[in-house]
Amino acid sequence: MGAASAAFLAELGHHVSLVERDPDRRSVFEAGQVPFREPLLAEHWRALLERGVLRMASAVGDVLPCDQVWIAVGTPSLPDGRADLSQVESVVSDLEGTPGGICVMRSTVPPGTGTSLSTRLAKHGWGYVAHPEFLREGLALDDMERPSRLVIGSSDHELSESVKAVYGEQVQVPVVLTTVASAELAKLASNAFLAARVSFINEMALLSDAVGADVRVVAQVMGMDERIGPRFLEAGIGYGGSCFPKDTRALGSLGEDLGVPLTILRSVIEVNSRMQRVLIRRVRQALGGSFSGASIAVWGLTFKPGTDDVRESPSLTVVNSLLAEHANVIVHDPAAGVLPWGAQVPRAKEPEESLIGAQAVLVLTAWPAYQRVVPAEVVPSMQMPRIVADGRGALRADDWRHAGATVIGIGTGQPVGERVREATPFRAEALGA
Numbered sequence: 001m002g003a004a005s006a007a008f009l010a011e012l013g014h015h016v017s018l019v020e021r022d023p024d025r026r027s028v029f030e031a032g033q034v035p036f037r038e039p040l041l042a043e044h045w046r047a048l049l050e051r052g053v054l055r056m057a058s059a060v061g062d063v064l065p066c067d068q069v070w071i072a073v074g075t076p077s078l079p080d081g082r083a084d085l086s087q088v089e090s091v092v093s094d095l096e097g098t099p100g101g102i103c104v105m106r107s108t109v110p111p112g113t114g115t116s117l118s119t120r121l122a123k124h125g126w127g128y129v130a131h132p133e134f135l136r137e138g139l140a141l142d143d144m145e146r147p148s149r150l151v152i153g154s155s156d157h158e159l160s161e162s163v164k165a166v167y168g169e170q171v172q173v174p175v176v177l178t179t180v181a182s183a184e185l186a187k188l189a190s191n192a193f194l195a196a197r198v199s200f201i202n203e204m205a206l207l208s209d210a211v212g213a214d215v216r217v218v219a220q221v222m223g224m225d226e227r228i229g230p231r232f233l234e235a236g237i238g239y240g241g242s243c244f245p246k247d248t249r250a251l252g253s254l255g256e257d258l259g260v261p262l263t264i265l266r267s268v269i270e271v272n273s274r275m276q277r278v279l280i281r282r283v284r285q286a287l288g289g290s291f292s293g294a295s296i297a298v299w300g301l302t303f304k305p306g307t308d309d310v311r312e313s314p315s316l317t318v319v320n321s322l323l324a325e326h327a328n329v330i331v332h333d334p335a336a337g338v339l340p341w342g343a344q345v346p347r348a349k350e351p352e353e354s355l356i357g358a359q360a361v362l363v364l365t366a367w368p369a370y371q372r373v374v375p376a377e378v379v380p381s382m383q384m385p386r387i388v389a390d391g392r393g394a395l396r397a398d399d400w401r402h403a404g405a406t407v408i409g410i411g412t413g414q415p416v417g418e419r420v421r422e423a424t425p426f427r428a429e430a431l432g433a
């Protein structure tokens, strides 16, 4: 999230240039706007440009020499799960042979990357500091201004101090000065651990359904223990976005490459995709065993509320499964950008409109707008069997039931009469203890 870093550094009083190679995105930035949904950032952007503390550039070479180059390019997944470092590589090769400064790595790279990059860059007079970011989409500038911690990794204490000094006295947070490898692993481990919490509570949700418990209560009770804490215990159809899926895969691949199999992480990823299949199976069953020709409304396509991003959104997987099973799908989302299906999947302007004639609605992102829909006004417009499948625990189920809908959830303790698969024995000898 380079733009959030750039805006924050400019607010602190530094002279910042944001290098954006994509001409379309660059012209949006130059016009004082932000080409993605990041409300606080958008608010500040134009003023920073007007004050002249923030400039746009199209190439790294145009902004050199400068004291620090912060790299915040994408590191998406390659087909084998490893991180694609080609954008990082491209910036680093631009730095080689130019007047030296400090190269600050904000992008999430696999541990080991920084050590080899720093050796390379040192030959050209560049210092290297790993300084991973922990920004959430939709809250990126907020997270820059009030980070939970700053992690600064380098083999050279002076370089670390120079990066720390950028923040001045305004940012009062714990600062961890460490090695490059520890900083790199700390970032990936944080994302993987949060993903693990989500998958853990999702498995508890499936078990809740089997034993008639309510996973929200289970999560509430767990979260009251200070050692556990209440966050990232919301059960549903799983995590998505531009970070958790790719970072868990990258970490898992790294473990494999280094001969350290990350068994827990493998299960985290497996459980995550299972959750989407579970919801699909439950709705199919409620429809009498088939989606073929059924009219299905889908509410929510972004990977979480508060963003316009659909990258690796579980909703896309669900919609693709519905289409593969020949359902007629209509979608609604208040913010999602361009969608992959074209005319095959119409997009309703309002959630209510999408329910007219629908046999089922699947709620896949917990946008607050869906809570404001009045069940009694819309359920009569649906076709039988009027299924409401809440994949995010976003609705007040009782209100929908009273209005005549059949409500399906995940972890609500409603018996679903299914057995996902034969359990692996948990006896000690089966686990090799």
Ligand code: UDX
Pocket: 133, 134, 135, 136, 137, 138, 191, 194, 198, 231, 232, 233, 234, 235, 236, 238, 239, 240, 241, 242, 243, 244, 303, 304
């Ligand atoms: C995440 C990290 O939080 C951030 O620190 C890192 O820098 C980038 O990745 P983000 O991708 O913006 O940020 O989303 P986040 O709010 O963490 O949610 C990730 C996914 O987990 C979403 O799909 C969300 O719906 C899901 N989630 C989160 C749950 O399913 N249950 C929860 O309890 C919490």
